[in-house]
Amino acid sequence: MKKLSIILLFCCFPLMGYALDKPTIPFTEENQEHRFKALITELRCVVCQNQxxxxxDAELAQDMRDLIREKMRAGESNEQITTFLTDRYGDFVLYNPPLKLKTAILWLAPFALILAALIFLFLFIRYHANTTTTPADLSEEEKNRLKQVLGE
Known part of the structure; x- marks a missing residue:
């Protein structure tokens, strides 16, 4: 049993090294590091799609971070970098895509769905109110019979 656990431990060693990030060369200026961190939080990973x-932790995300780091070292602005990435990957790479004709459905679909749901709810309640009838009041004879059945 002890040998088996040692063998399993050694089998896991190659996998541990795979999960580590590649070492990066630090920026020379502190404001570049802040700018870098702010920019990579505004951009979406095209593999993970919701991160x-x-x-x-995707390899492509690491490559994109390295690319951004290189472009910042080359003196490019945030706008130039985001333009380059949107030209390459589309507006999907931005966490807050701009309102354009191509992205209008992304911005308007939630409002359209809510409006459609409200209209459906209004029509359902209206139809249900029109088709449901309220029972007529009980006559005195029926009221007496009900009291008799209930034992009052």
């Missing part, structure tokens, strides 16, 4: 570049 920022800062949160993603």
């Amino acid at each position: 920022t570049l800062a949160d993603s």
